[in-house]
Amino acid sequence: MGTRKDEPGFLPGTLEMLVLRTLARGRNHGFGIVQHIQQVSGEALKIGEGSLYPALQRLLLDDFVRAEWGVSENNRRARFYTITPAGRKRLAAEKQSFDFLLAAIARVMEAS
Amino acid sequence: MRLWKRLCHLVHRGRLQRELEEEVRIHREMTRENLRRSGVSSEDAGYAAERALGNATLALEDSRAEWSFGWLESLARDVHYAVRGFFRRPAFAATVIGTIGLALGLNTALFTAFNAYVLRPFAVHDPYSLYQFAWHSKTEGHGLTWRDFQEIRGGNTVFSEVFAWQFAPVRAGRQTYFINLVSGNYFTMLGVDTVRGRPILQSDTATPGAGAVLVLDYTAWQTKFGGDPDIIGRKLVLRGHPFEIIGVVRPEFAGLSSVPTDFWAPLTISGELVDGPDLFGPRQPEQLQTVGRLKPGVTEPQAQGALTVWFRQKTMDRPEGSRSTGVLLDSRATSIPLTRQTMGVFAPVFAGFALVLLIACANVANMMLARAAARQREIEIRLSLGAGRSRLVRQLVTESLLLALPAAAAGFAIAEATIHLALYVMSRMLPPDYAAMLHVASLAPDMRVFGYILLLAGLAALVFGLAPALQATRPDVASAGDRRGHPARLRNTLVIVQVAVCAVLLICAGVLLRGGQKMEARDVGLDMRGVFNVQVLEAMRAKVVERLERDPAVEAIAAAWRPPLAGSQRQIFMTPGGSTSSVPAGYNFVSPEYFTVFRIRIDRGRNFTAQEARAGAAVAIISGATARRFWPRQDALGQSIRIDADPAAANRYRKLPAFRMARVVGIAKDVVSGILVNDVDSTCVYFPVSPRAADSGALLVRFKTDTDTGGRLLNAALAGVAPDAAGQVISMRDELGLALLPFRLASWTSGLLGGVALLLTLSGIYGVLSYLVGQRTREIGIRMALGATTASVVRIVFRQSMRLAVLGLAAGVILALGASRVLASVFFMMNTFDALAYAAGALAVIAAAAGAAYFPSRQAAQVDPAITLRYD
Numbered sequence: 001m002g003t004r005k006d007e008p009g010f011l012p013g014t015l016e017m018l019v020l021r022t023l024a025r026g027r028n029h030g031f032g033i034v035q036h037i038q039q040v041s042g043e044a045l046k047i048g049e050g051s052l053y054p055a056l057q058r059l060l061l062d063d064f065v066r067a068e069w070g071v072s073e074n075n076r077r078a079r080f081y082t083i084t085p086a087g088r089k090r091l092a093a094e095k096q097s098f099d100f101l102l103a104a105i106a107r108v109m110e111a112s
Numbered sequence: 113m114r115l116w117k118r119l120c121h122l123v124h125r126g127r128l129q130r131e132l133e134e135e136v137r138i139h140r141e142m143t144r145e146n147l148r149r150s151g152v153s154s155e156d157a158g159y160a161a162e163r164a165l166g167n168a169t170l171a172l173e174d175s176r177a178e179w180s181f182g183w184l185e186s187l188a189r190d191v192h193y194a195v196r197g198f199f200r201r202p203a204f205a206a207t208v209i210g211t212i213g214l215a216l217g218l219n220t221a222l223f224t225a226f227n228a229y230v231l232r233p234f235a236v237h238d239p240y241s242l243y244q245f246a247w248h249s250k251t252e253g254h255g256l257t258w259r260d261f262q263e264i265r266g267g268n269t270v271f272s273e274v275f276a277w278q279f280a281p282v283r284a285g286r287q288t289y290f291i292n293l294v295s296g297n298y299f300t301m302l303g304v305d306t307v308r309g310r311p312i313l314q315s316d317t318a319t320p321g322a323g324a325v326l327v328l329d330y331t332a333w334q335t336k337f338g339g340d341p342d343i344i345g346r347k348l349v350l351r352g353h354p355f356e357i358i359g360v361v362r363p364e365f366a367g368l369s370s371v372p373t374d375f376w377a378p379l380t381i382s383g384e385l386v387d388g389p390d391l392f393g394p395r396q397p398e399q400l401q402t403v404g405r406l407k408p409g410v411t412e413p414q415a416q417g418a419l420t421v422w423f424r425q426k427t428m429d430r431p432e433g434s435r436s437t438g439v440l441l442d443s444r445a446t447s448i449p450l451t452r453q454t455m456g457v458f459a460p461v462f463a464g465f466a467l468v469l470l471i472a473c474a475n476v477a478n479m480m481l482a483r484a485a486a487r488q489r490e491i492e493i494r495l496s497l498g499a500g501r502s503r504l505v506r507q508l509v510t511e512s513l514l515l516a517l518p519a520a521a522a523g524f525a526i527a528e529a530t531i532h533l534a535l536y537v538m539s540r541m542l543p544p545d546y547a548a549m550l551h552v553a554s555l556a557p558d559m560r561v562f563g564y565i566l567l568l569a570g571l572a573a574l575v576f577g578l579a580p581a582l583q584a585t586r587p588d589v590a591s592a593g594d595r596r597g598h599p600a601r602l603r604n605t606l607v608i609v610q611v612a613v614c615a616v617l618l619i620c621a622g623v624l625l626r627g628g629q630k631m632e633a634r635d636v637g638l639d640m641r642g643v644f645n646v647q648v649l650e651a652m653r654a655k656v657v658e659r660l661e662r663d664p665a666v667e668a669i670a671a672a673w674r675p676p677l678a679g680s681q682r683q684i685f686m687t688p689g690g691s692t693s694s695v696p697a698g699y700n701f702v703s704p705e706y707f708t709v710f711r712i713r714i715d716r717g718r719n720f721t722a723q724e725a726r727a728g729a730a731v732a733i734i735s736g737a738t739a740r741r742f743w744p745r746q747d748a749l750g751q752s753i754r755i756d757a758d759p760a761a762a763n764r765y766r767k768l769p770a771f772r773m774a775r776v777v778g779i780a781k782d783v784v785s786g787i788l789v790n791d792v793d794s795t796c797v798y799f800p801v802s803p804r805a806a807d808s809g810a811l812l813v814r815f816k817t818d819t820d821t822g823g824r825l826l827n828a829a830l831a832g833v834a835p836d837a838a839g840q841v842i843s844m845r846d847e848l849g850l851a852l853l854p855f856r857l858a859s860w861t862s863g864l865l866g867g868v869a870l871l872l873t874l875s876g877i878y879g880v881l882s883y884l885v886g887q888r889t890r891e892i893g894i895r896m897a898l899g900a901t902t903a904s905v906v907r908i909v910f911r912q913s914m915r916l917a918v919l920g921l922a923a924g925v926i927l928a929l930g931a932s933r934v935l936a937s938v939f940f941m942m943n944t945f946d947a948l949a950y951a952a953g954a955l956a957v958i959a960a961a962a963g964a965a966y967f968p969s970r971q972a973a974q975v976d977p978a979i980t981l982r983y984d
Contacts, residue, residue: 029138029139030136030138030139031138031139031142031143031146035146049136049139049171050171050174053132053136053171053172053174053175054171054174054175054177056175057175057176058178061117061118061178063117072142074145076138076141076142077138078135078138078142079131079135079138
């Protein structure tokens with residue numbers, strides 16, 4: 001139920017994978033997740049809240065992440081997300097199929 | 113799991129919503145702070161943050177949507193919104209529900225009857241494998257003899273089991289009981305058991321003459337025996353023979369017969385309850401009906417083939433005319449088997465009813481269109497705010513479905529009322545003995561009826577809801593300014609369709625009414641005033657005749673093997689003297705008084721003499737038509753007729769002349785003695801019989817008084833002879849009424865449909881015209897300000913009305929001409945191209961269109977230019 005909306009240019013489900021990967025490093029809040037993805041991707045991937053929060057809601061709904069209110073590094077109230085064991089399993093599965101897909105695309109692109 | 117979380121979310125919606133909002137707000141602040149830290153001014157940072165993050169409301173909306181139930185929630189919102197709308201405009205909702213409900217009600221009433229007789233299977237074990245079978249020769253149908261039954265039961269390849277039964281009406285005092293005499297395997301084969309006592313078993317039918325026991329029908333137990341709890345073991349005397357009631361059948365089962373059954377009795381006791389030759393004697397009558405259960409895997413055509421061969425072999429050694437030429441095999445799963453022929457009769461009726469629903473839908477569609485036009489701004493705003501078209505259409509169709517549901521409920525109530533009214537009217541029209549037959553099949557609604565009305569309501573909702581919804585949400589309507597052209601065209605088309613369908617129904621109704629009238633007015637050639645048909649028991653015949661002859665109120669007593677209007681004429685092959693070709697001709701055995709009783713003039717020659725009647729002499733009186741047909745160029749009087757039928761083939765149901773040659777002694781006036789629709793007999797040869805002779809058939813008694821007084825006198829006289837002296841007694845007046853019943857029913861039904869259609873069409877035209885006037889008020893105001901007269905304004909409205917009516921009428925007449933062909937195949941004796949019916953139908957439609965234009969035109973005429981022009 002509910003429609004899945006992904007940032008244009010993303011493959012379906014990729015945003016969730018990136019969020020899970022980020023959270024796998026440790027718990028973080030929404031802004032932190034965006035920052036991390038942006039920095040690591042070398043400013044290539046900018047995520048608006050219009051996609052981030054629906055994606056987070058989906059992950060919550062599927063029990064891949066947990067959320068609780070806490071205090072940020074700047075002493076600010078923020079909602080922190082933690083990856084669950086189910087989320088880690090999901091991440092592994094997504095990564096595997098993503099690698100497979102990338103390899104397949106690469107093979108097609110490089111075939112002469 | 114996800115569902116559970118969604119439900120939790122739903123419960124804590126408010127808190128979670130606030131949390132999400134706060135989270136997004138914090139996110140924004142963090143972004144702004146971050147930007148500020150990198151040197152952007154506070155204000156610019158704000159804008160940049162907004163830009164970077166996009167539409168906050170939409171983000172929230174989308175996040176929320178992840179938790180929602182999707183379409184279910186939007187459906188709930190649509191329902192809520194629609195219901196609120198209906199309560200705001202109750203008159204609109206009530207009109208829709210009433211209009212659709214009425215049409216649904218009529219359709220459901222028809223379906224309830226169709227379901228009861230054609231669709232609902234009997235409450236027996238595996239009804240769909242049951243088949244009734246009989247065979248026919250060149251001229252008539254045959255039942256089976258007891259011996260046939262025994263043989264086919266033991267040695268056939270297609271049926272796993274076969275039972276036989278015979279129908280017997282038995283009069284006891286004032287009560288007539290309908291009894292089914294059944295073979296001993298009947299109840300076990302059908303898997304029917306009893307609520308009290310026990311059913312008839314094989315042991316009851318061990319030998320002919322055995323088994324003076326009765327099993328009672330549940331309804332008969334309740335109505336005729338007051339539900340007596342001590343009914344088991346009670347004795348009942350029928351025709352002087354004591355019977356013991358041994359069981360009451362469970363209420364779901366009321367027999368497989370086409371008349372209501374009061375009792376089941378063992379077939380072996382037949383001799384006590386049925387007149388005529390002994391079922392088990394040397395000359396066994398062909399009067400058993402047989403029903404077999406097809407073996408698993410055997411198909412209907414296979415069974416048909418096997419039976420055809422069986423009967424052909426069985427009758428091979430018989431004379432030409434009485435050999436089997438085919439087999440009738442009909443499903444006994446329902447009262448009326450669902451065959452192509454059945455559908456051929458029901459299809460035009462269903463079509464007629466469906467057309468009324470179509471008109472109702474067109475009416476409502478027009479109302480919905482007008483409403484949609486009023487809501488055009490709302491719809492436009494929603495479309496321009498980005499609402500999906502499919503979402504809006506879904507909402508509008510939801511509204512239609514919501515109206516259809518209460519309409520179905522109203523329709524259900526109307527259907528029940530219609531059925532009760534129809535039963536009441538018919539029971540008043542039928543003679544009491546026949547009125548009981550209306551209750552053969554239970555007309556209580558079942559799942560099929562509920563399913564049908566819901567399906568029909570859903571279809572109706574789509575028809576009247578979808579078109580306006582699509583029309584109202586057309587993207588070009590929203591963007592471009594041209595808003596008036598198309599909806600108006602759709603509305604006009606709907607009205608034209610309505611008028612056309614209404615014209616078809618009215619013309620068909622006219623044809624049927626005129627046909628029925630013609631039938632009522634038909635001169636059957638028989639004077640039936642004060643004449644009664646008395647089915648008398650053979651043992652009582654002499655006593656009854658003697659008693660009635662002494663009665664001073666009785667003018668004459670005649671006997672007739674086949675009384676008039678009691679079914680189609682029987683035919684045998686005859687060869688007119690001087691000819692070599694044998695032709696089938698109708699025949700009857702009547703006493704000399706027959707011509708007196710019915711006032712049939714003998715044009716030439718003479719009547720039978722009393723002596724000829726007593727002796728069954730080899731003389732004949734023929735009808736005028738027969739004389740012209742047999743001897744076109746000669747005088748028929750004194751000619752001879754050769755009878756090409758073996759007297760030995762005669763039985764109780766097939767009386768044959770005992771002679772092979774007969775001399776024509778008289779020529780009688782032409783009359784209708786067969787079925788009413790067949791008109792006067794094309795051939796009719798009367799042979800003499802005496803009222804006192806055994807097996808001379810029904811007694812026809814003419815009283816000097818009127819029919820009602822005669823009836824009372826007759827009943828008193830019969831009661832004086834013996835309480836069970838007569839079988840059925842029916843006045844010829846009632847018999848004629850019965851023969852006319854199908855025509856009356858057809859006329860009334862079509863009249864009712866036509867009337868309802870006319871009413872709906874009238875209101876449809878009215879609706880469109882008054883909407884039009886409302887829309888053109890400004891234009892009319894300007895016209896009037898510019899000097900147009902009231903009359904010219906009225907003319908505008910009338911012209912519009914007539915334009916719609918004439919277009920619709922033209923289409924309707926063409927359709928009616930097409931429908932006439934179909935109608936002609938069902939009512940073959942009617943003039944389906946009756947000019948008067950067409951003219952009357954057309955006139956009614958035009959009058960309705962003019963009537964519908966009256967009020968809107970008054971409204972237009974009262975437009976005050978001063979007020980209208982100041983409006984905006």
